[in-house]
Amino acid sequence: MQSNYTISEDPLSLDRIRSVLVRLEDTIIFGLIERAQFAHNPKIYQRGAFKELKELGFEGSWLEWFLKETETFHSKARRYTSPDEYPFTPASDLPEPLLAPISFPKILFPNTINVNPSILSFYNRAIVPRICRHATLQLAANKRAKGITGDDEFEDDGNYGSAATLDIEVLQAISKRVHYGKFVSESKFSSSPSSFIPHIRKPNPAALDALITKPEVEQKLLQRLRKKAATYARDMNLETEETHSPGINGVPGKIDVEGVVDLYESYIIPLTKEVEVEYLLHRLDGLTEEQIEELGKGKSR
Numbered sequence: 001m002q003s004n005y006t007i008s009e010d011p012l013s014l015d016r017i018r019s020v021l022v023r024l025e026d027t028i029i030f031g032l033i034e035r036a037q038f039a040h041n042p043k044i045y046q047r048g049a050f051k052e053l054k055e056l057g058f059e060g061s062w063l064e065w066f067l068k069e070t071e072t073f074h075s076k077a078r079r080y081t082s083p084d085e086y087p088f089t090p091a092s093d094l095p096e097p098l099l100a101p102i103s104f105p106k107i108l109f110p111n112t113i114n115v116n117p118s119i120l121s122f123y124n125r126a127i128v129p130r131i132c133r134h135a136t137l138q139l140a141a142n143k144r145a146k147g148i149t150g151d152d153e154f155e156d157d158g159n160y161g162s163a164a165t166l167d168i169e170v171l172q173a174i175s176k177r178v179h180y181g182k183f184v185s186e187s188k189f190s191s192s193p194s195s196f197i198p199h200i201r202k203p204n205p206a207a208l209d210a211l212i213t214k215p216e217v218e219q220k221l222l223q224r225l226r227k228k229a230a231t232y233a234r235d236m237n238l239e240t241e242e243t244h245s246p247g248i249n250g251v252p253g254k255i256d257v258e259g260v261v262d263l264y265e266s267y268i269i270p271l272t273k274e275v276e277v278e279y280l281l282h283r284l285d286g287l288t289e290e291q292i293e294e295l296g297k298g299k300s301r
């Protein structure tokens with residue numbers, strides 16, 4: 001939960017919401033750099049790959065088990081009562097919070113959107129293999145540069161606990177980022193309800209998508225992201241004041257910069273938009289004709 005979220009004077013200010021999205025870019029890039037320090041370890045994403053889990057009666061993957069155990073604890077500490085926190089484990093498998101819920105200001109319209117299954121799927125399928133492959137290539141190039149020959153494959157280093165712990169950090173950051181789309185959507189809706197209402201009443205997802213899409217914001221984001229990822233991928237050398245590492249045998253830096261850009265372009269932004277549209281499609285659920293008419297008369301805030 002953002003500490004500034006409840007105290008902010010205008011929690012629906014689009015600038016404020018976007019500043020959270022910008023900060024989460026750093027969290028995601030650093031998380032990926034940390035994850036890439038370990039091998040891909042494909043076994044941890046495969047259901048049934050660990051007989052030890054089966055013996056416990058758990059049918060999912062190692063990562064799903066890690067998620068369930070971690071989220072069980074976090075759920076007791078009421079993490080998922082916060083409107084910007086969503087578990088990957090089905091809510092029915094998680095315990096109730098130990099403490100009474102905090103009463104958060106009602107900023108979002110009540111909804112049940114949780115796209116974490118999609119996040120988990122693209123992360124396992126496309127993101128981890130790509131960023132770890134980059135790290136493996138770098139390691140191999142490093143070895144060759146030192147004249148060490150031999151096995152270049154470095155798929156499984158046995159660090160299943162470390163890899164899953166870091167996966168969870170990245171997944172939670174991506175999840176928060178994507179579900180922040182609800183705040184973006186509420187902000188856009190409340191600044192001009194009448195533009196949205198007709199496309200919600202006669203559901204037109206394509207029209208809603210066109211209303212929330214801001215190509216110039218996306219372009220700037222991708223440029224900024226490429227710059228940040230390229231900067232964080234470098235090693236700073238204080239002695240020579242060199243601020244870049246040229247890379248080894250054409251494999252530069254600590255992170256696959258284009259992989260990070262592709263993560264946003266192909267997955268994070270499209271899924272955030274899906275959340276925004278889905279949120280809007282349900283934005284009038286349960287409201288009376290009078291309430292909708294009132295909303296449509298102007299700005300609701």
Ligand SMILES: O=C(O)C(=O)C[C@]1(C(=O)O)C=C[C@@H](O)C=C1
Binds near residue numbers: 021184212217268
């Ligand atoms: O900043 C916004 O207005 C958003 O809706 C967020 C976001 C994004 O995911 O970064 C998504 C859609 C817009 O086209 C621009 C950016």
